[in-house]
Structure formats: C-alpha cells, structure tokens
Amino acid sequence: MGATILMPALSPTMTEGKLSRWLKKEGDAVKSGDVLAEIETDKATMEVEAVDEGTLTKILVPEGTEGVQVNVAIAELDGGNGSAAAPAGNAGTPPAEQGSKAAAVQQPESNATQHGGEIGKIAKGAEDYGQVSARGAERREGAAAEPKSTAQPEKDWGATKPTTVREALRDAMALEMRADKDVFLMGEEVAQYQGAYKISQGLLDEFGPKRVIDTPITEYGFTGMAVGAALTGLKPIVEFMTFNFSMQAIDHIINSAAKTLYMSGGQLGCPIVFRGPNGAAARVAAQHSQDFTSWYAHVPGLKVIAPWSAADAKGLLRAAIRDPNPIVFLENEILYGQSFECPVDEDFILPIGKAKVEREGTDVTIVAYSIMVGLAMQAAEELAKAGISAEVINLRTIRPLDIETVLASVRKTNRLVTVEEGWAFANVGGEVAMQVIENAFDHLDAPPARVAGADVPMPYAANLEKLALPTVAQVVEAVRKVTYK
Amino acid sequence: MALGTDSAAKRRNGRGKDSPPGAGHNQDILGKAYREMLLIRRFEEKAGQLYGMGLIGGFCHLYIGQEAVVVGMQMTLKEGDEVITSYRDHGHMLATGMEARGVMAELTGRIGGYSKGKGGSMHMFSREKGFYGGHGIVGAQVSLGIGLAFANWYREDGKVALAYFGEGASNQGQVYESFNLAALLKLPCVFIIENNRYGMGTSVERASASKDLSKNGAPWGIPGEQVNGMDVLAVKAAGERAVAHCRAGKGPYLLEMQTYRYRGHSMSDPAKYRTREEVQKMREQNDCIEMVRKLLLEGGTPEAELKAVDDEVKAIVQDSADFAQSSPEPDESELWTDVLVETR
Structure with a gap:
C-alpha cells in the first residue's frame, strides 16, 4: 500500500511553485511530521511535512525544478504497516484526494488570515486545492492575456x-x-x-x-x-x-x-x-x-x-x-x-489623478479599476468578436477622480458601463455614473449600467464566491444592455 | 513681567539671611509657575464667559484646576521637544508658549486663530512651539504621541515627546498598543495620565479596574509614578525624572498626575455626578495656584509683585478676548483651502 505525495498549494492563490530541496532521499523512512521537502513560491519558502508513515520509494520531481503545478505527484511513499495512508493507495482514487492526506503544509505562506485565522487549515481538503488553483489559474490567464494596451501611451518612457x-x-x-x-x-x-x-x-x-x-x-x-x-x-x-x-x-x-x-x-x-x-x-x-x-x-x-x-x-x-x-x-x-x-527608466513615474485609456473603442465606455481592468479588457475582447467596439478606461486614481477622461470617452461612445468588485450601493461606479449624468447627460444614449460584487458578505464556498464576483459574461451582458444589442 | 525674570530672581536671592538654601531658585521657579498657571486660569475663565455670551460654540473643555500639570511638565522640556494632548488643550497650548490671542481667536472661530478658525477649541497646532494638537478622539493622541517620539528616535535628535491623556482615555485599547510599541522600540515618550477623577461623568472607580494607573505600563516594563498633580513642584520633579529617563534612551515613562477639574467636562455638563461640596473642598484645600501663591508670600515675594502679575495676566487675557472678537471670520474662500497640500 503506498501513497502519492502531491505538490501542495500553500495559499489560496498559489498555482505553482519551485521544489527547491528534498530533505529525504529515496529509501528513507518517513514518520508523520517529518519535513520531506522545501517548496518555494513567488511569496515564500515553505516546508512540506509528511502526514503518513512509510518509506519514500520514489522522488518524481527532482529538487531545483521550477514551475511545479499544484497537485502534480512529486513523490511516492510506501505505506509501511498499517499506515493511515492505506486507503489512499487505491489506484482508482484521484490523486488530488491522496495528496491531501500525504502531505500537509507546516507553515503558512501568508499569515494574512489574521486574528484567529489558522493557516494549517489550508491543508484540509484536496478538493479545495484543486478548485482554488483552477480558479487562480483562470483569473490569471484572464488578466495575463490582456495586458497589451491598444491605446496611445501618455508619455513614451522608452524600453x-x-x-x-x-x-x-x-x-x-x-x-x-x-x-x-x-x-x-x-x-x-x-x-x-x-x-x-x-x-x-x-x-x-x-x-x-x-x-x-x-x-x-x-x-x-x-x-x-x-x-x-x-x-x-x-x-x-x-x-x-x-x-x-x-x-x-x-x-x-x-x-x-x-x-x-x-x-x-x-x-x-x-x-x-x-x-x-x-x-x-x-x-x-x-x-x-x-x-x-x-x-x-x-x-x-x-x-x-x-x-x-x-x-x-x-x-x-x-x-x-x-x-x-x-x-x-x-x-x-x-x-x-x-x-x-x-x-525600465530610472525616473519612471506616473501622475496621480490621471486615468488611462487602456483600449480604444467607439461603441461603449467601460470604466474599471484595479483587477477589474483585466476583466474589462477580456470583456472588450469578447465584445470585439461580436462586433462591439469597447473603450476601456483604467481609473488608476479614484480620488481625485479623472472624470474628464471618462467624459471625453462617453461623449464619443455615448454609453457607460462601470465594473468593480465592491458592492453596488454607494460605490465608485455609482459616483462615476452620476458625474457623467451631471456633465454629459445629453451624450448618453442609454442609462449607465453597473457591474458590481453581489450585495452579500463574501461566501467561502467556491461556487458561491464565483457568483459573488463580477464576471466577463456580466460585463458583456451589461454592454449589450446599454448598446441595445 | 516682574516674576520669572533674572532681576526678580536676583532680588529675591539677596533678600535676607533667613531664606532657606535654594529658596531663591525655588522662588524663581514658583514665580514662573504662578504666572503661567494664572494665565491659564484667567484665560479659561474668560473662555467660559465668552462661551456664555455665545461667542464660542460647540465643545469647550476647560482646564481650570489642572494647571499645575502642564506648567510643571513644560518646565522640564527643552526647545524642540513635542507635546500632544486631547481636546482639553487650551492650557497645554498656553504652556508651550502659544499666543493667547491666537488660541482665543480660534475659540471664537476667527481668521486670527491658530487654525484660521477651521479647527476650534479641540484642534490647534503649532509646529514652532512643538505643540501637535489638540485631538478630539479620546486616546488617539497617545498613538500619535508615540509617533512624535518615533520621529525623534528615527532622527536620533535627542528630543522627547510628552503624550497627555485623561484617566478615561487610559482604558483605551490603543493606549496599550502604544505602551507596547513605545517599550518595544524604546521610544522617548513620557505618557502623562491626567487623572482628574472623572471621564465625563464617570468616576475613575467606575471606569477603571486598575486602582493605580501609574502601574498600567508595568507589563511592558514602563516605569511609572503617581504624582500630586496639584503641586507644581512635585510635577516638575517627577517630570524631570521622566524626561531624563527618556532622553537617556531608556524608553518610555509613565506619570499619573492626580489632579482635579473644577468645571464640568464641557460647558454643557449638568454636574450631577459629584457634589458641590467635593468641588468646593478641592478648590479650598488643594488649589495649585493658591499653594504657590502661599509659598511665594512665605518666601518673601511682596504682595505687590503678585498683584503686578495678576494685572499683567488679566491684561493679556483681555487683549486676547478683544482680539478674538475683532478678528474677522474666515473668508468664505477658506472653506475650500487646506484640504490637500497643493502639489503643483
């Protein structure tokens, strides 16, 4: 009876890491609580502890390997006698489940769960790892796919x-x-x-x-x-x-x-x-x-x-x-x-109070800030496929608000959608929309629309959390609504 | 300006053989303390009057009764040392050398006030005099105060910060966070609890499970002393120990000043929480100014000299009241200024 040790996720947002060092060799006896390996992420270095007893039969990922995906098998453990890992050795069991039993995280990657938060808990369910990493990857791909701006840079800072x-x-x-x-x-x-x-x-x-x-x-x-x-x-x-x-x-x-x-x-x-x-x-x-x-x-x-x-x-x-x-x-x-x-210019600096047009468009103005700019850029891409040209504005500074850049855009597109993670009530989008109404009412061809976080405390369950946060589909839908398309 | 000057000191020093050793020096300090305390008292009485006339609005917390605390402590400081306190702050401002005119005009909300009329009774500052407010949120000045001490520590400039707060504020969570931080970094901060016995209408016995507030810093190893806050010389002596401790780089020090406020918490205090007799007894038996006046007279200071001080102080206060009424209200354009430091 053996168990597969999987690359653990050390934080809710971790998708991969470097296996920096093995502290056990093939053939070593392993007791519960022994440190098996050190794993490094872009945030911190952590130790991986054995949960089960047995013998380390095979190291599947050599030390020094970078970019090891979460839930990839990194070693095999022979279950020894009556090991707690015994049921996990079933060939039909998905590796993710085994992973949760075979390895636990000794130290938190981040102590951000302050005030009573207990990091050890991240190790409790393999399903969680799977979904967390999947979601993290999904979000990352989203924003990583769109950092290119199609708009003119405000000032050319060179390389x-x-x-x-x-x-x-x-x-x-x-x-x-x-x-x-x-x-x-x-x-x-x-x-x-x-x-x-x-x-x-x-x-x-x-x-x-x-x-x-x-x-x-x-x-x-x-x-x-x-x-x-x-x-x-x-x-x-x-x-x-x-x-x-x-x-x-x-x-x-x-x-x-x-x-x-x-x-x-x-x-x-x-x-x-x-x-x-x-x-x-x-x-x-x-x-x-x-x-x-x-x-x-x-x-x-x-x-x-x-x-x-x-x-x-x-x-x-x-x-x-x-x-x-x-x-x-x-x-x-x-x-x-x-x-x-x-x-890379040593003197590179940006002005406070200046928004940036991240992508130029003619049919609708999408105003966002922080991570939601990435979401808006993705939505713009989707909309382009449907023949809708969206202009995306990255507010960058919320106070003082660069309403001029927003107004100039709305005067061109005649439609406004705001996107943010925050709750809709008294949010930034509401303020942007109000100022547009006050200053460019005659240019609006449709009431402004807001995409915002669901009006509930953030739930933990993966499916509910997903429902609570703005999505590309919601932005696309809001744009369709204001463009009557 | 008869007292507290070199000539006055010399005169008293040479006054007679029956003076006890050091009496001259003491007399000089007492003279200065007398003037400073009297200035605060007369100023606060005038502020009370102007409040009654509707010239001062909002909250107005008078310092009457507690004058020995700030005056004694201020005598232990060097130029550049910082002071921060709560909203019962007029006395602290005058003690640091801020002008009576500017303080009174701020109380009346005029342009000639220290904050151009935009801060009021609880919010005045003078970087020049090392006075950092004037804070309206109970206990906030303690964290801010260790920040002043932090700056001294960071700059290694040898300065000391005094953070004053009431016994009511002493129960605040951030006060203990500040004790911990100050002790951890060995910040040059003297914590001064002005225990005037009542946090608004709640007596210290009803608000604080700690019976000896000077020990409140003990878990962090902060030395503390209980001090008779009605005795300016006792305050000064304790203050000197505290300030020397801080200046020597040994970290913070805590002083519990046992004092008493004669007036209500603010002007609208119904004073139902204590008896008239209690207040009367304190005034008659423990008044800080009377105590010094008596010592001065016993030490040979002529009555006329004290009278001259009374007159001088009265004139300063009257002048400040006149100024506070003649200074115009801030221009309407002031509504929009000083929100942010202009960056271009």
Missing part, C-alpha cells in the same frame, strides 16, 4: 521589460527610500519575514531595521504612530497585511491623517502612504474579502489610488510616496504575481 506587480511595488519603494532618508516602511511581517506577500523582499537587507520595521499585530496603535511621525515631516509607508485590517485603524486614517491639515489651517500636513492588498483574494471568506475603495474615496483630505498593471503600481506608488498628502494605495493580491510590461 520596457516584463515585471510583476510585486516587483514593481518593491522597486518603487526601494527607489524612493534610496532617494529620501525620511521614507521608511512599517507593518506586520515587512522586515524579517520579507513581507506577508513578499512585497518588501530584500528591503530589510538594503535599508536595515530602522527603516524597515516589523510591528506587532496592532493596527490601531502602529497606524497612529506612523501618522504622528508623518505630522513631524517623516514619510512613512504603512503596509496593511490586507486592507481588511485597516478597519482597526480607520480612525487614524480618517480623523488623524486626512483631517489634520484642514483642522490646522494648513499648518500640519501628513505625508503618508497606507498600502496593501484590497478586495477579494480567493477563498478567504467575508472578513478577508472586501473592496474598501469607495469607503476611502468618500473622504476629503485623502487621495485614493488603485493600480492595475505593474507600470501603474510602480509609477503611482513612487508618486504617492513623494506626495505631501495622506494616500490610500489599494493593491490586489491576485495581481501581485501577474506580469506586465513596465518601463
């Missing part, structure tokens, strides 16, 4: 190279920290752990513990501390492991950071950046999946940025760090690993 959003964010911080001693990064796991999502990789080594500061898991306190430091003129970057946890600190973001300049009659500015992943990740349920864009965009005294591409991320984060105002910089976990062409 580009493929860059992940993760690298772009790190490079932006490193460049600004090199240029300005007053810039520092603080947050949970940003230093020694190299970032819960590996965004701050390498920064501790380069800048030292005084400028890359690990904080306790106390958002209210450390955010207040950062705001206080910013009031003296320092330029903190506060990383929230996810923006869900910024709720514990929202008092300092709104009451202390956003309002002090006004309340001091212009004396005391607050040059600070609050950044981290926002919106739905994958399969982390309601408390860890929410788009806070419209919350922050509501508040005067803040600037709110939601980048999509690597170029957005790099150019806008640099601009945010240099800006003398408090900035909420909303990233997206699923975009972190996606690769886009990004200018």
Whole structure:
C-alpha cells in the first residue's frame, strides 16, 4: 500500500511553485511530521511535512525544478504497516484526494488570515486545492492575456521589460527610500519575514531595521504612530497585511491623517502612504474579502489610488510616496504575481489623478479599476468578436477622480458601463455614473449600467464566491444592455 | 513681567539671611509657575464667559484646576521637544508658549486663530512651539504621541515627546498598543495620565479596574509614578525624572498626575455626578495656584509683585478676548483651502 505525495498549494492563490530541496532521499523512512521537502513560491519558502508513515520509494520531481503545478505527484511513499495512508493507495482514487492526506503544509505562506485565522487549515481538503488553483489559474490567464494596451501611451518612457506587480511595488519603494532618508516602511511581517506577500523582499537587507520595521499585530496603535511621525515631516509607508485590517485603524486614517491639515489651517500636513492588498483574494471568506475603495474615496483630505498593471503600481506608488498628502494605495493580491510590461527608466513615474485609456473603442465606455481592468479588457475582447467596439478606461486614481477622461470617452461612445468588485450601493461606479449624468447627460444614449460584487458578505464556498464576483459574461451582458444589442 | 525674570530672581536671592538654601531658585521657579498657571486660569475663565455670551460654540473643555500639570511638565522640556494632548488643550497650548490671542481667536472661530478658525477649541497646532494638537478622539493622541517620539528616535535628535491623556482615555485599547510599541522600540515618550477623577461623568472607580494607573505600563516594563498633580513642584520633579529617563534612551515613562477639574467636562455638563461640596473642598484645600501663591508670600515675594502679575495676566487675557472678537471670520474662500497640500 503506498501513497502519492502531491505538490501542495500553500495559499489560496498559489498555482505553482519551485521544489527547491528534498530533505529525504529515496529509501528513507518517513514518520508523520517529518519535513520531506522545501517548496518555494513567488511569496515564500515553505516546508512540506509528511502526514503518513512509510518509506519514500520514489522522488518524481527532482529538487531545483521550477514551475511545479499544484497537485502534480512529486513523490511516492510506501505505506509501511498499517499506515493511515492505506486507503489512499487505491489506484482508482484521484490523486488530488491522496495528496491531501500525504502531505500537509507546516507553515503558512501568508499569515494574512489574521486574528484567529489558522493557516494549517489550508491543508484540509484536496478538493479545495484543486478548485482554488483552477480558479487562480483562470483569473490569471484572464488578466495575463490582456495586458497589451491598444491605446496611445501618455508619455513614451522608452524600453520596457516584463515585471510583476510585486516587483514593481518593491522597486518603487526601494527607489524612493534610496532617494529620501525620511521614507521608511512599517507593518506586520515587512522586515524579517520579507513581507506577508513578499512585497518588501530584500528591503530589510538594503535599508536595515530602522527603516524597515516589523510591528506587532496592532493596527490601531502602529497606524497612529506612523501618522504622528508623518505630522513631524517623516514619510512613512504603512503596509496593511490586507486592507481588511485597516478597519482597526480607520480612525487614524480618517480623523488623524486626512483631517489634520484642514483642522490646522494648513499648518500640519501628513505625508503618508497606507498600502496593501484590497478586495477579494480567493477563498478567504467575508472578513478577508472586501473592496474598501469607495469607503476611502468618500473622504476629503485623502487621495485614493488603485493600480492595475505593474507600470501603474510602480509609477503611482513612487508618486504617492513623494506626495505631501495622506494616500490610500489599494493593491490586489491576485495581481501581485501577474506580469506586465513596465518601463525600465530610472525616473519612471506616473501622475496621480490621471486615468488611462487602456483600449480604444467607439461603441461603449467601460470604466474599471484595479483587477477589474483585466476583466474589462477580456470583456472588450469578447465584445470585439461580436462586433462591439469597447473603450476601456483604467481609473488608476479614484480620488481625485479623472472624470474628464471618462467624459471625453462617453461623449464619443455615448454609453457607460462601470465594473468593480465592491458592492453596488454607494460605490465608485455609482459616483462615476452620476458625474457623467451631471456633465454629459445629453451624450448618453442609454442609462449607465453597473457591474458590481453581489450585495452579500463574501461566501467561502467556491461556487458561491464565483457568483459573488463580477464576471466577463456580466460585463458583456451589461454592454449589450446599454448598446441595445 | 516682574516674576520669572533674572532681576526678580536676583532680588529675591539677596533678600535676607533667613531664606532657606535654594529658596531663591525655588522662588524663581514658583514665580514662573504662578504666572503661567494664572494665565491659564484667567484665560479659561474668560473662555467660559465668552462661551456664555455665545461667542464660542460647540465643545469647550476647560482646564481650570489642572494647571499645575502642564506648567510643571513644560518646565522640564527643552526647545524642540513635542507635546500632544486631547481636546482639553487650551492650557497645554498656553504652556508651550502659544499666543493667547491666537488660541482665543480660534475659540471664537476667527481668521486670527491658530487654525484660521477651521479647527476650534479641540484642534490647534503649532509646529514652532512643538505643540501637535489638540485631538478630539479620546486616546488617539497617545498613538500619535508615540509617533512624535518615533520621529525623534528615527532622527536620533535627542528630543522627547510628552503624550497627555485623561484617566478615561487610559482604558483605551490603543493606549496599550502604544505602551507596547513605545517599550518595544524604546521610544522617548513620557505618557502623562491626567487623572482628574472623572471621564465625563464617570468616576475613575467606575471606569477603571486598575486602582493605580501609574502601574498600567508595568507589563511592558514602563516605569511609572503617581504624582500630586496639584503641586507644581512635585510635577516638575517627577517630570524631570521622566524626561531624563527618556532622553537617556531608556524608553518610555509613565506619570499619573492626580489632579482635579473644577468645571464640568464641557460647558454643557449638568454636574450631577459629584457634589458641590467635593468641588468646593478641592478648590479650598488643594488649589495649585493658591499653594504657590502661599509659598511665594512665605518666601518673601511682596504682595505687590503678585498683584503686578495678576494685572499683567488679566491684561493679556483681555487683549486676547478683544482680539478674538475683532478678528474677522474666515473668508468664505477658506472653506475650500487646506484640504490637500497643493502639489503643483
């Protein structure tokens, strides 16, 4: 009786990883809890533990192999006597199920399930792995297929190279920290752990513990501390492991950071950046999946940025760090690993408050931000096949909103569809639509339409979660509705 | 300007053989404290009057009774050290050297106010004087305060930050998060609990399970002291220990100032939670200004000199009240300014 050990998924969004090292050789006896191998993803290095006892009979994937897909068999284990893996040895059992029994994750890839979240749980069901990875792959393909813009670039920054959003964010911080001693990064796991999502990789080594500061898991306190430091003129970057946890600190973001300049009659500015992943990740349920864009965009005294591409991320984060105002910089976990062409110019920077036409079109204007730009681009592709020419606008900055770019587009296409993950009630799309109605009502040939997240807390079940998030089909349908086609 | 000046100090130093050793120095400090405390008291009384006349709106939290705390602590600071507090902040502003005119005009919501009339009683700042507000959310200034200390730590400039908060705020979660952070990073921050016994209408006994608030930082190894906050010399002495500890890089320090506010929580306080006799007793037996006045007189300061101080302070306060009424309201265009720092 034997078991197949499968490449485990170490996080909800992981689809592949590098098998960096085997700690057991073929023929070694394995006890439950022994570390079998080390696996590296783009975020972290993890150990794979044996669940069952037995002998490692065959290593199927040699160490050093990159891009090993989740759920691929990596080794075989002989079940020994009365091993718990015994039933899993049935040849008819799908490998995915065996995998869940044969290997468990010892350490979390990301501790983002804060406040009672227990990462070990990711190892509990092979079905979950399968679906999570499938979904992650689906989303990735979607956005990866469309990073090419058909619209004219605003400024030619010359040569580009493929860059992940993760690298772009790190490079932006490193460049600004090199240029300005007053810039520092603080947050949970940003230093020694190299970032819960590996965004701050390498920064501790380069800048030292005084400028890359690990904080306790106390958002209210450390955010207040950062705001206080910013009031003296320092330029903190506060990383929230996810923006869900910024709720514990929202008092300092709104009451202390956003309002002090006004309340001091212009004396005391607050040059600070609050950044981290926002919106739905994958399969982390309601408390860890929410788009806070419209919350922050509501508040005067803040600037709110939601980048999509690597170029957005790099150019806008640099601009945010240099800006003398408090900035909420909303990233997206699923975009972190996606690769886009990004200018290599050392001085590359983007202006805050400027939207980008990602794709030109004539029949309808689709307005989106963050990960939904990728969805809108996919929808535009689908629509093109049906003979509908969609213009896609990437808002990039939500406050101040570049309504001029939207208006110019609507005046051309006469139709508007907005797309976002957030709930429809009082959302960004609602604001965009209202401003279009106020300023270009006569140009509209149909009422604007919104595609938004379902008006429910995010469910955990894979099928329900899928239903709660906007889809390409919904965008296509909304466009058909406003174009009467 | 008779007290607190070199000439006054010299005069008293040479006054007579029966002065105890060090009395001259003490007299000088007492003289300065007397003037500062009296300025705050007269200012707050005037603010109360203007409030009654409808010239000051909204919330107005008076500091009367607690003057020894800020005045004593301020004497321990060097130029550049930072101060931050809650919304009961007029005393702190005057103690840091901010102009009475600018503070009073802010209370009346005029352009001549420190925040051009846009902040009001609870929101004034002066980077020049190291005063970082003036914060209306209970406890928020404690986290912000360790941020000031963090900046000192980051810049290695040897400055110390004072974070004042009430015993009511001392129960806030973020206060303990701040204790932890400050102790962890060894931030130069003096936490000052102004225990005036009532968080709005709830007595400390009814709000805090901790009986000795000076020990609230103990789990993080933060040294703490209970101090008679009605005695300016005791405040100053404790403050010197605290500030020296911080300046030496030993991390934060906690002082529980046992004090008392004579007036209500704000102007609209019905004062049903304590007896008139209790307030009266404190005023008569423990008043910080009377205590110093007595010591000054006993130390030989002529009555006339104190009278001169009274007059000087009264004149400053009257001038501030006049200014606060004559300064115009902010121009309507001010509604739209200072929301963001213009970037181009």
